[in-house]
Amino acid sequence: MSSEKQVTIHGLLGKPETVYNGGGTLSTATDAILLAEPMKGTLKYLHDGERPRNPATGGPMRRNVQRGRWFEGTGQVQCRGAGAVYSATVLPRDYDLFLRLCGRKRVIDVTLNAEKVTYTLSALKADWASGVLAGYSRDEILALTGAYASEKFTIAGVNPGVSEFTLRAAAAVPADAAVPAMTYQDLTVLPPICESAVQTMVSCCCASSQGRTTAT
Numbered sequence: 001m002s003s004e005k006q007v008t009i010h011g012l013l014g015k016p017e018t019v020y021n022g023g024g025t026l027s028t029a030t031d032a033i034l035l036a037e038p039m040k041g042t043l044k045y046l047h048d049g050e051r052p053r054n055p056a057t058g059g060p061m062r063r064n065v066q067r068g069r070w071f072e073g074t075g076q077v078q079c080r081g082a083g084a085v086y087s088a089t090v091l092p093r094d095y096d097l098f099l100r101l102c103g104r105k106r107v108i109d110v111t112l113n114a115e116k117v118t119y120t121l122s123a124l125k126a127d128w129a130s131g132v133l134a135g136y137s138r139d140e141i142l143a144l145t146g147a148y149a150s151e152k153f154t155i156a157g158v159n160p161g162v163s164e165f166t167l168r169a170a171a172a173v174p175a176d177a178a179v180p181a182m183t184y185q186d187l188t189v190l191p192p193i194c195e196s197a198v199q200t201m202v203s204c205c206c207a208s209s210q211g212r213t214t215a216t
Contacts, residue, residue: 003044003045003048003050004042004043004044004045005042005043005174006040006041006042006043007040007041007042007043007071007073007135007137007142007174008038008039008040008041008137008138009035009038009039009040009041009073009075009135009136009137009142010035010038010136010137010138010179011032011135011136011179011180011182012032012033012035012039012075012133012134012135012136013026013027013028013031013032013033013133013134013182014026014031014033014097014131014132014133014134014147015031015097015131015132016097016100016129016130016131016132017129017130017131017132017145017146020130020146021130021145021146021170022132022145023132023143023145024132026132026133026134028180028181028182028183029183030183032093032182032183032184032185033077033093033094033097033184034077034078034094034184034185034187035075035076035077036075036076036077036078036162037075037076038075039073039074039075039135039167040073040074040075041071041072041073041074041135041167042071042072042073043069043070043071043142043171043174044069044070044071044072045067045068045069045070046067046068046070050063051063069170069171069172069173070168070169070170070171071135071142071144071167071168071169071170071171072166072167072168073135073166073167074164074165074166074167075164075165075167076162076163076164076165077094077095077098077162077163077165078094078160078161078162078163078191079092079094079095079160079161079162079163079191079192080092080094080160080189080190080191080192081189082185082186082189083185083186083188083189084186085115086108086109086110086115086116086117087108087110087115088108091106091108091117092117092185093184093185094184094185095163096117097129097131098149098151098163098165098167099119099151099163100119100128100129100131101129101130101131101147101148101149101165101167102148102149102150102151102165103121103122103123103127103128103148104119104120104121104122104127105119105120105121105122105124105127106118106119107119107120128148130145130146130147130148131144131146131147131148131149131169132144132145132147133145133147133167133169136177136178136179136180137174139176139177139178140174140175140176140177141174141175141176141177142171142172142174143171143172143175144167144169144170144171144172145169145170145172146169146170147167147168147169147170148167148168148169149165149166149167149168150165150166151163151164151165151166152164152165152166155194158193158194158195159193159194160190160191160192160193160194161191161192161194
């Protein structure tokens with residue numbers, strides 16, 4: 001008996017949590033994230049209830065209650081701006097949350113005519129953010145809390161850059177729900193084409209331990 005469930009998320013809401021795994025109330029008007037492709041994931045359990053066979057008879061034993069429900073999935077977003085001057089309340093919504101979940105510190109510069117948002121990797125816990133999300137599949141909602149992520153940025157030819165995020169989060173029991181109408185950030189804003197782009201590597205260090213190499 002499989003304890004895993006495959007999930008395809010077509011609509012996604014999300015924002016940072018105030019405290020880890022604290023959850024929060026999400027709004028279809030302000031928290032909708034525009035996915036480039038449906039997010040594919042798996043609902044799993046830390047303990048799936050499986051028990052060993054009876055040592056006397058070799059027969060199966062009654063399963064335990066499943067514990068530790070969690071979700072792991074991969075989604076993609078295109079890197080596009082907010083369509084307005086950046087500020088504490090105006091951010092590139094589609095990928096801002098995911099970059100924060102990846103351990104990046106966000107600094108907002110509101111200098112007139114030079115507004116920008118800078119994300120830098122940080123080892124300080126205070127700079128990290130966990131997320132609360134709601135994923136909508138076909139007639140079902142999956143509530144996620146305590147979410148963190150990892151990122152892979154890809155440019156394929158002369159195309160918009162795509163950030164692929166692998167998300168891991170604690171999950172509630174899926175509930176019946178239709179996909180609601182969502183208000184996305186200014187859909188007239190197009191992602192920039194990566195043409196004549198210059199790649200700059202800021203730093204790279206490698207450490208070898210017992211034959212394994214780790215790069216950061």
